[in-house]
Amino acid sequence: METAPQPAFDLQDFLPYLLNQAAEATSRAFQTTYRAAYGMTRTQWRILANLGKFGAMTARDICAISHIEKTKVSRAVATLTAQGLITRSASPKDRRAELLALTDRGRTVFADLGQHAIRHDDALRAAIGQDAAASLHVTLRRIIALAEAPAKTGLPGQLAVNTPRSI
Amino acid sequence: METAPQPAFDLQDFLPYLLNQAAEATSRAFQTTYRAAYGMTRTQWRILANLGKFGAMTARDICAISHIEKTKVSRAVATLTAQGLITRSASPKDRRAELLALTDRGRTVFADLGQHAIRHDDALRAAIGQDAAASLHVTLRRIIALAEAPAKTGLPGQLAVNTPRSI
DNA sequence: CTGTAATAGTTGCATATGCAACCAAGTCAA
DNA sequence: TTGACTTGGTTGCATATGCAACTATTACAG
Structure with missing residues (x-):
């Protein structure tokens, strides 16, 4: 007997793979x-951008918003602090936490990179077409939301694996 | 004077960032x-999947198809070989190159993981909706293609930076 | 042929990451 | 209060990665 007539798997049609390739291509360029x-580094840039957008907040908040590993945040914050781009001040409410905020220089850098990012994003949107870009935007957000709140979806937990918080 | 009225940059609308988050979420789950x-490892799985789909080929081909760094491929291939999942044989045409192919066990593993992957992908597509999934698929491919052939697009090279081949 | 440039892969090294273990501070019930 | 449990962050360690330099071939101009 031959092997059962299972549909062959094609990596080129596997969304996680395609997402990774597209993410790599666009991120590396920027x-x-x-x-x-x-x-x-990429992590540093993201943390800077989050602080630039949302203002002062704690490392924990950054983790929650950006889904970056806690240790990754910890180290990136240390580096950014050393570079004089952000400051850390003990939170008045919780002495465990530290409030992170951009320094003047940090704000300047954010403003500069932000403009570059906007141009970069515009170029990408133009290249794939505004409609496709808009719908891509929506779909990506949905996927991210699915991973965030796996319980609310009808998913068999496939997407939710290894999300420590949920266990 | 206040700062110029530049549009503020919002990381949450930055496609590379969203792509990364979605890619991370879906890939990590699988x-x-x-x-x-x-x-x-992720790289190993991808190489296995490429060999499973396209049959025997050289490391160089894998790099070209999957856009994985050559050193990454080199090391993953070494590991896969050590695990008995693929074999390397000197190419008859070019003594520098080595032809990579799955072993029987490699094919078995590929078949197994392929089925899991299909189920995973189906769950994801169902979660975001078939239409959205289909259009996502198309758009991602387009983005990947843009990065591959930057010269053909009207892009100001933004997407093409650091593509060694092109310099 | 012969010397130079290009190509397939590998390896050294410095950096980035993930996970688990670990502090210190907060919470909360009894 | 006190003691068990949670939570914000950091660090040790093993692994993964990127880039540059290097070896062995091959390609090719003259």
């Missing part, structure tokens, strides 16, 4: 910008 | 599968 200009 | 079952 990475050269903040890397060349400020020697920043 | 990662637990091949990791728990075969102790494989």
Whole structure:
């Protein structure tokens, strides 16, 4: 007997794979910008951008918002602090937590990179078409939301594996 | 004077960022599968999947198809070989190159993981809706294609940065 | 042929990451 | 209060990764 007539798996149709390739391609392109200009890493740039957008907050908040590993945040914050881009001040409410905020220089850097990012994003949207870009935006957000609140979906937990909080 | 009225940058609308989050969320969920079952890494799984889909080929081909760094491929291939999942044989045409192919066990593993992957992908598509999934698929491919052939697009090279081949 | 440039892969090294274990501070019931 | 449990962050360690330098071939101009 031959093997059962299972549908063959094609990596080129596997969404996680395609998402990764697209993410890598677009992120790496922009990475050269903040890397060349400020020697920043992807994680650092994201934390800077989050602080720039939402204002002062704690490392824990950054983790919750951006889904970056706690240790990754911890180390990136240490580096950003050393570079004088952010300050850490003990939270008045909880002495365990530290409030993170951009310094003047941090704000300047954010403003600069933010403009580059906008141009980069515009170029990408133009290249794939505004309609496709808009719908991509919506779908990506939905996927991210699914991973965030797995319990609310009808998913068999496939997407939810290894989300420590939920166990 | 206040700062110029530049549009504020919002990370939550930045496609590279959203792509990364979605890619991470979906890939990590599936990662637990091949990791728990075969102790494989993401790169290893992808190489296995490429060989499973396209048949024997050289490391160079894998790089071209999957856009994985050559050193990453080199090391993953070494590991996969050590695990008895693939074999390497000198290419008859070019003594520098080595032809990579799945072993019987490699094919078995690929078949197994492939089925899991299909189920995983189906769950994801169902969760976001078939229409959205289909259009996502198309858009992602387009983005990937843009990065591959930057010269053909009207892009100002934004997406094309650091593609060694092109310089 | 012969010397130079390009190519397939590998490896050294410095950095980035993930996970588990670990502090210190807060919470809460009894 | 006190003692068990949770939570914000950090650190140790093993692994993964990126880039540059290097070896072995192959390609090719003259």
